[in-house]
Amino acid sequence: MKRAVISEGRRIEYTLIQSDRSNVLFQALPGAGIRVYAPKYMHLRDIDGMVRQRAAQLAEMQKSVEARLAADRRAHPVTDGSPILIEGRRRVLRLHEGARRAGRLVGEEYHLTLPEPDSDDAVRAAIRSTLSAVALKRIRQRLDYFAPRVGRAPGRVAIRDQKSRWGSCSRKGNLNFNWKLIMAPPQALDYVVIHELCHLWEFNHSPRFWALVEAQMPEYEVWKKWLKAHTDDLYM
Ligand SMILES: [Zn+2]
Numbered sequence: 001m002k003r004a005v006i007s008e009g010r011r012i013e014y015t016l017i018q019s020d021r022s023n024v025l026f027q028a029l030p031g032a033g034i035r036v037y038a039p040k041y042m043h044l045r046d047i048d049g050m051v052r053q054r055a056a057q058l059a060e061m062q063k064s065v066e067a068r069l070a071a072d073r074r075a076h077p078v079t080d081g082s083p084i085l086i087e088g089r090r091r092v093l094r095l096h097e098g099a100r101r102a103g104r105l106v107g108e109e110y111h112l113t114l115p116e117p118d119s120d121d122a123v124r125a126a127i128r129s130t131l132s133a134v135a136l137k138r139i140r141q142r143l144d145y146f147a148p149r150v151g152r153a154p155g156r157v158a159i160r161d162q163k164s165r166w167g168s169c170s171r172k173g174n175l176n177f178n179w180k181l182i183m184a185p186p187q188a189l190d191y192v193v194i195h196e197l198c199h200l201w202e203f204n205h206s207p208r209f210w211a212l213v214e215a216q217m218p219e220y221e222v223w224k225k226w227l228k229a230h231t232d233d234l235y236m
Helices: 044-053 055-075 120-150 179-183 186-198 207-216 220-229 231-235
Strands: 002-007 010-019 025-029 033-039 083-086 089-097 102-106 109-114 157-160 167-169 175-178
Touching: 002 044, 010 044, 010 055, 025 055, 033 044, 033 055, 044 055, 083 179, 102 120, 109 120, 120 157, 120 175, 120 179, 120 186, 120 207, 167 186, 175 179, 175 186, 179 186, 186 207, 186 220, 207 220, 220 231
Parallel strands: 010 033, 089 109, 157 175
Antiparallel strands: 002 010, 025 033, 083 089, 102 109, 167 175
């Protein structure tokens, strides 16, 4: 849930995630803002109050994660010859100058054409846009495969540049997927596709939900753990 509070003239937006936990955790994510994890029973005004109290500290946390990301990008620019993970395999990025953005997988190389191959930002944006198209195609194929098996069809399917999630399911049954799933091993992508499809039966993470996932993919925990271990790659 998105929320916002005003403290000393400063507006602080945050995403609230309430669950069975017993304490409150504040987290700053690059590009994704402040997250607050709080117990289910806590009143919103109390949580808002805690955020207001920590306004300066949270702003500082946010600034420091953004600065770390920027420094990391400067230290590791994406250039011709850089490694790039596609479908769980390490490939080599090859850059070409051309009027139109296009990406093509040739053996173990990913050939990327764009107008400004010398700009790190432009290269990152071209990787994102070309691989998003590949991701959408692959995800649609896997949805077509698994939807009849799960016994539910999704509504709208979209690729999002989500900062901290691999996939999500809305109450209306629309599914969103992170484009970076195309970097993960195919089984990890399948796991997320199955996970979101199973939410069309169970809009929760109950034992009944996990039984549905397991019925489709008995070894799902392996890929669930893989994705958890690679969440940091979402900030590439
Ligand atoms: Zn879920």
